[in-house]
Amino acid sequence: MINPTYKQMLQGKSVIRELSEYATARGKEIGYENVFDYSLGNPSVPCAPSFTDAMIDLLEHSDPVAIHGYSPSLGIQSVRASVADSLNRRFGMHYEAKHIFMTSGAAGAVAHAIRCVTQPGDEVLTFAPFFPEYRPYVNQTGAVLKIVPANTDTFQINFEAFEEMLTDKVAAVLINTPNNPSGIVYSTETITRLADLLRRKQEEYRHDIFLVSDEPYREIVFAGVDAPFVGQFYDNTITCYSFSKSLSLPGERIGYLAVNPNATDADIIAVICGQISRGIGHNCPPSIIQLAVSKVIDQTSDLSVYETNMNLIYDKLIELGFTVVKPGGTFYIFPKALEDDAKAFCMKAKQYDLILVPADDFGCPGYFRMAYCIDTEKVVRSLTVLEQFVREEYGVKA
């Protein structure tokens, strides 16, 4: 019999996916260039040419038995070492290869980290607004995801609500900076205060509280914004990374998990992740992709388009009177809708072929997300449509 737990999951369709499918279908009717699709966080810039070169070089000049052979289940040793070296060089850390576990993107890293440091029934806290896939990542481990309400003034942490929810039952805290969907980067002050509070509570409760830091947008940070490395602030940090956004390789499912060398059980967490992987039959990310990213470990695609797009959109939103916090990174912006019901707002926008995602699933009703990983030319055209939409529907004039 089909497992009823999973069968039930089929009911809850993702709003993002529905909107994205709508946009694709609508594009077939009126031409995709006329659909202003802000639904999906799919990088719009090509991967770094050096990545393509690295792949071709491996395919043309290496022994195929070696490059396509089984990877050790924790990742290829030289690749793990090159990740550790890169983090140490860039952030003054002291990782060794044994602290690195290669994963299927940040998704795989977060899901493994949570499974590793929780037991069924434990609580995991995250902060609204949050990436909706955190629900299945946490729920399928048997742990319970609880959402700390947003601080909508700044989208930094709402410490009052957080401290209240940070009970003895909490085994892990899951953060995402730079943040999807708000675009906000946690400040040094926020992370310091978070780390201090966690240390205090660890002492009070006499057990570890792990900080799982989901950082796929680490390299997309805008001018003048400081993006501190979370692992520097708190020993029990597990850093989750993906090359999806930095190298524009979302489909290649490559990322890693880095365990702070000072964490409790630091030397066995990666090994335990290997055991978790065994149980799901997913033994390692693809060998050739591991080898290729390790050759371009400190490089990125040309990510400048995201900041260009952000500035255009932010300025227009402000001009139109929206309440919006200026993003410090990512390719998301998170304005307040012009009516309380963000779903209704986004439905109206859809009539203008403007695809916006209401933020109910992100734990922040009344707001909406725009994923501006699209061509700048299209952003410019969309803003005229946005202006027309809010004028006609809400009487707003620039």
Add this chain to the structure above:
Amino acid sequence: MINPTYKQMLQGKSVIRELSEYATARGKEIGYENVFDYSLGNPSVPCAPSFTDAMIDLLEHSDPVAIHGYSPSLGIQSVRASVADSLNRRFGMHYEAKHIFMTSGAAGAVAHAIRCVTQPGDEVLTFAPFFPEYRPYVNQTGAVLKIVPANTDTFQINFEAFEEMLTDKVAAVLINTPNNPSGIVYSTETITRLADLLRRKQEEYRHDIFLVSDEPYREIVFAGVDAPFVGQFYDNTITCYSFSKSLSLPGERIGYLAVNPNATDADIIAVICGQISRGIGHNCPPSIIQLAVSKVIDQTSDLSVYETNMNLIYDKLIELGFTVVKPGGTFYIFPKALEDDAKAFCMKAKQYDLILVPADDFGCPGYFRMAYCIDTEKVVRSLTVLEQFVREEYGVKA
């Protein structure tokens, strides 16, 4: 706190892995060419050149945003369609793309299939000798793996023991043909009898019993051996495949699960597998690898070396008086040890730098496995050493 379930898994080290690590270490001492390493099932032949060409062609001539973009979580639609077409063409089946779910090799396929068709507490039956990783694949779903004892005369199914164990609690039966570790291919007679029995028990118990058919060695079948396609015999079949062995790409983690179109819930099993994937953060196999294998879907590497090696080893084993069933496929052979304790036998062989794997973990004590995916030249040299070993240790003369 680290999850104690996974922590405990660290105790049970894999014998295969230990022996393989020993072989590598020993190779550094005396030269790897002098270690006769039959431990690991890692393909020894290069991938098909057409696969390399397909990869380079994609990298050089396709839009990088398209080829490295997110795959839908069930797999790229055109790739799923090409898998269905290939199976239909080769085996007279009627799969559609919706019946195909792209996976991380056969391991991912088996783990997803079991999770999909069982609930915690259900029993899953498999047949000795069996691939030891079936334990974590099944145990981590909460189902219970039970092992039907081997029929050591032929390594076909021991139907007497099977029927006795096939109680109302059994939700799935997991088979592997061609078989690791025995090298045996299930005959038409075996599969027919298996299917008849399952149908009878489904009727008796009034619930589905799924047949999960693990087939990574499907393309490695030797002259004169007929390897029937299991899905033709039984409606509730989920076929699990990997390109690891056929294309020599074990590290690239690419395979699929194919749901018989006549199975119960056939149209939603792949979708449910997508939900399972979400929960483990592993959304899809790498895009570029999916695209490349679909371009060479009916091709294989040159796999002829495995049959050459098998014949050399089989003839020598017979000459030396071993009890052994002639393999019909794979790159494994599974003789009976020359003393009851196969571990002791293999420890003695190790003194001759002959790395054999005792079969206790495969559920068949007293036997050992040789993975002959190594160069033929090395096989030839190893047989002289094998002869010397059994003469000196067991007084056997050819």
